[in-house]
Amino acid sequence: MKINTSYFLRYIFILSVIFSITLMYYVFVVKKQYTVFTNPEGPVMFTDNEDLEI
């Protein structure tokens, strides 16, 4: 069977996008692997973040 290169690449591309977004969901929502930046005393509402702690 002859494979149409253009369609094949497009198919792989769409699968990659879906896989990438699924991976994002898994990492950020399921595993919660992201850094939370805040002040030492916790968040301060409506102030400048001078004491930003990383």
Add this chain to the structure above:
Amino acid sequence: MNSLVDPFICDWQPVHYLFFSENIWGNFIYYSHFFPALAGLVIALFVFFSAKKSKPAQALLFTVVMFAIWSLLDLILWASDNSDIIVFVWSTLIYFEIFVYLGSFYFLYSYFNEKFPNLYYEACFYILFIPLFLFGHTNLNLSGFDFTNCDREALEGPLWQSYIYFAEFSILILIVVTIIIELFRRRMKNSEVLIVSLGIIFFLISFSIGNILGSLETDWEIGQIGLFGMPVFVTILAYTIIKFKAFKIKVLATEVLMTGLMILIISLFFVRTIENSRIIAGITLLLFSALGFLLIKSVRKEVKQREQIEQLAVGLERANDRLQELDKQKSEFVSIASHQLRSPLTAIRGYAAMMRDGSYGQLPETAIIPLDRIHDSAKLMASSIEDFLSVSRIESGQMKYELADFNLREQAEHIVDDLRAEALKAGLVLSYKSNLTSQGFVHADIGKTQQILHNLINNSLKYTLKGTVTVFVHENLTLKKLYVEIIDTGIGMSKETIDTLFAKFTRAKNANSVNIKGTGLGLFVAREMARAMQGDITAHSTGDGQGSHFILELPLVR
């Protein structure tokens, strides 16, 4: 599902159905996201379903769908109280932003070229996405969640801060290059190229202005107003497709335009909070509705009329084709029938002549006259059949001409000599005159020329009851033409008769007065043959009873 950040610390409000929450102050953000996405989708779907095979319509739908997804995801960001969801949705937005740019490029490219970019282009675009595939889920995309002052914002990593601008800028450069190439190619009108190009550029500016202003001012709300421009530019793009690519859906174009603008005006009701503005928007809406209705009605009428004209034109074309076909069939029929008739006629004429000459023994005197009549009638019939055959050949383009140089003066003289006896029999004087200074050579088919001269002189003899028929040969050396004039003192013709004399099956109105039989094809055939040999035949007469004057002209060689 509990998020990593506790929403109660900052007093974030819970979200309902992903989009609705008190975290969004006022209605502006809802309208800036819902209405442009909805209006854009309505317009793009309208166009797509009107011209499904149109590549620009497909690209426009893809772009608008990507924009609608982007809008809804962005709205989730505004509404959500869940840091996990915010980080996840924010990280996916990068794909849809690039898709909107890419879709815009596909739209423009397919608009100009009637096809999508080839495999090499596509491969380059796929490469552009590789960093997103590899690092989209890492802190290179979003470095984390900013919980310093309860802003519900993600902190963007290098992919968001640099790479997306690189990708979008690259596509923008590609768009500009495509426009410049198209302007130089000059396949379309410059105005059309400019409308569609400005439409797409403003569409992208309108889309990105929020991000640019948000990054510069750290106030994300101001930039959202740009989203209202989206349906306007989608409308412009949709209009260009309809106007320039698919003419038959002009009504739809008007309706789409009206729908887009109406959605915009209605949205003003919700965005503007000042009472006066609402009144103005209300009046505008009323006026717009009335004018829009009239516009759609008039366009519909115009399109209907044009469709009727087009249908009539198609009908006429078909009728014309059918007539031509019938004419061809008629010519073929005449040709076949004439051939079938000619063979037995030859036998009849031949045997009648032989019997008349006594080849079958001496015949009684009473049989001679009927035999003469058989012979003459067969001759007349053969002549008519020859005319029919000539017409058939002329009309089917099968008449063959063997052009060569020959002395027309001599030919004319010979024909006059041949017919002199017949003229004398009818009590007429047939004379020949010439004042040629050249040799009298013409470039024509000798057989056809003889046939023409026979026809013309015979005609003059038939239509002249008394007097003379003169054949006068002369030339015009400047024009390089040789003329044979046949001047008679016959029944003459009126101007009306001369006008129709050379048409098929047409005879002089007073022809019956001299009891002449004929098919009315002789002069038609003669003139067609003369014209095919770069010559012509003209007829002149000062009126009934004033005699006639026919001129045959042919190209003089020497």
